[in-house]
């Protein structure tokens with residue numbers, strides 16, 4: 001186990017494509033950090049830089065006390081689980097798992113013992129004699145995991161390991177990975193573009209865009225206190241509602257209005273989570289029309305359109321008492337509106353700036 | 356009876372009828388042949404001076420008489436009852452003038468004979484076929500095919516036997532003078548009849564299987580149409596294959612067990628005599644051994660090609676040009692390569708010997724020395740094949756997912772371990788393919804030998820194909836050459852079977 005520290009890491013590919021742009025990030029010893037962001041934002045590139053499959057243009061990578069920036073992959077003591085698992089097709093599962101030990105010239109009985117242990121941990125001991133082609137997606141994923149843990153590396157890297165699995169297996173594996181993390185107490189850096197995955201698994205989440213880390217923090221911090229509009233939009237499902245308007249010093253005025261103690265009189269964007277919209281009579285509220293009601297069981301999503309044209313989504317408990325075409329009034333729960341500067345998306349207000 | 360059964364039965368009857376007509380026609384044809392033999396025999400006697408007294412058929416009129424004199428060949432005349440009588444001319448001792456004619460036999464009785472008696476047997480066979488078709492139509496497609504094959508085979512054999520019996524039992528009604536010996540009938544040739552029957556038996560089996568399949572597909576018209584369409588699509592190439600590949604090979608096998616003298620009109624069956632001959636021929640064994648040694652250039656070239664591919668797989672500047680350069684010899688004409696290398700290896704003017712001289716080493720007569728001629732040819736072959744093998748290896752290398760090699764790097768494998776444990780095993784199908792096809796091709800190798808050494812010196816580069824060529828076209832022993840070709844064919848068949856096994860044995864990639 002070791003801590004991972006990236007400082008001012010940059011990667012510019014041949015041809016001038018910026019893959020990673022001045023990223024500094026720390027993953028504490030035994031921590032589970034997720035990197036999320038839209039496709040092409042540089043998540044895989046960061047993993048490859050950490051693994052040593054790519055050389056940085058600038059910055060450094062430290063694993064524990066060691067500066068590994070210029071070390072070859074096999075001297076870094078990291079294990080990586082690839083998106084497509086990268087199992088060796090000509091080897092059996094047993095040989096695949098044993099591969100990292102075999103190339104390190106570890107004695108056969110020891111290899112056998114550790115392979116058995118890893119396989120038992122991941123419950124694939126019955127599949128050891130099969131070739132990867134004879135496994136299901138979920139089983140391959142476990143085999144790849146077993147190959148990663150058999151070495152007991154200082155650091156685990158995961159590149160969207162669940163994206164090839166169907167929804168049910170994915171949910172189950174998610175829980176198992178978390179349990180595995182707790183069991184091994186290992187340092188893990190986990191890449192995904194699925195924010196639900198990141199939020200549910202990681203202790204700390206770093207949101208990326210265009211090669212930069214926008215914000216890093218605990219999942220609920222990111223959810224409640226996004227530092228920028230991009231993070232606010234990326235985290236949460238369904239996405240946060242936004243309307244444009246102006247701040248007056250005490251209020252936000254626009255298609256929706258609410259209290260907001262923001263000093264500047266500026267063009268601003270108000271962002272409100274679906275559960276922070278209150279629907280009711282049109283008195284003293286922004287008028288809207290219901291466009292769709294999606295009952296999900298314990299709650300319902302109500303999609304509506306403001307008079308002024310913006311589309312919003314509200315989350316209400318239980319069954320929604322409205323129908324498509326009904327007129328309703330929309331209000332923001334006091335203190336729950338988030339204001340961002342329209343020009344660059346920077347946060348204007350702290351949340352509970354009220355009393 | 357279901358419709359499928361009726362269809363199968365009708366088909367069975369039809370095929371049987373074709374078989375009967377075909378074999379019947381052939382049998383009658385062989386009787387005609389017998390007629391001519393009789394005439395020849397008769398003439399031989401006449402020319403030896405044992406001239407029978409002239410015995411013109413009484414009813415030979417002046418016109419027929421004149422025709423007989425003029426044409427000197429058998430003539431068909433009619434007796435008062437309208438029965439055809441075949442006559443043959445009778446000549447004097449010098450075999451100079453036609454002095455008369457004899458009636459040999461009438462056609463009527465004999466032609467009628469094979470049709471009358473077997474009619475009953477035919478009916479019986481038809482009945483068997485009909486019942487057989489029923490059971491065939493209700494079996495599985497494979498069983499239907501096998502059953503039909505047995506059935507048609509049996510029916511065809513019955514028909515053949517019965518016709519043969521009819522033909523042999525024909526008693527020639529001789530009107531020849533008593534002084535002539537009784538003429539022996541040569542047995543009618545049954546080879547053709549057997550061929551017709553065998554083909555029909557196979558056709559019948561296929562047809563019944565098809566009918567059966569069609570019945571099984573009832574209601575699935577799209578499937579039927581698709582299958583028929585598929586067969587129509589492959590029909591041209593199938594036909595081409597049958598006509599220009601399968602048929603010549605079959606002919607080759609046939610020649611290899613017959614005496615095949617270009618000048619002789621008949622080709623008697625000799626069994627395995629030619630094979631015994633080549634087995635006793637030291638030159639054949641020499642050629643076979645040379646071929647095996649020559650084939651060694653394949654694995655050697657493969658190693659070089661793999662090394663080249665590993666180098667050329669690197670993303671370096673100008674690497675594409677280098678790839679093309681290495682590949683070029685493969686697209687050059689073999690004859691051109693042979694001629695160029697002949698010069699390079701020339702004893703007096705060759706580049707190689709010039710280099711040796713410059714290094715103060717003795718020159719070598721590369722192609723003239725029995726010890727170096729075959730290795731020299733192997734070198735040229737390797738040079739010509741290197742580019743091709745390199746390109747195939749390059750394709751194989753590029754088909755290995757980059758992620759696998761990266762995973763190996765992370766797993767701690769160094770460059771040699773990555774090659775030995777990942778790259779090489781994953782290239783195994785490519786290697787097997789190159790090895791087997793390479794060896795197969797090396798056994799076909801002919802051009803280089805033909806142009807550069809003509810098998811010499813003293814048979815040092817005599818390989819099998821060159822031996823076959825020489826036996827056929829220089830010694831005019833086509834039958835022996837055919838036997839050698841059969842041996843080569845079987846050898847390559849074994850290799851091809853091996854290749855297929857390995858291709859099939861490969862597990863699909865994950």
Ligand SMILES: Nc1ncnc2c1ncn2[C@@H]1O[C@H](COP(=O)(O)OP(=O)(O)OP(=O)(O)O)[C@@H](O)[C@H]1O
Nearest residue numbers: 013017018019038039040041042043044045046193
């Ligand atoms: N070898 C390369 N050469 C040039 N550009 C590259 C290379 N690899 C990645 N890039 C670029 O770097 C950027 C980041 O790529 P990266 O693979 O890290 O994205 P990602 O966040 O993993 O995306 P995804 O979620 O789709 O996997 C992209 O714009 C990509 O086009």
Ligand SMILES: [Mg+2]
Nearest residue numbers: 043044045159
């Ligand atoms: Mg990626």
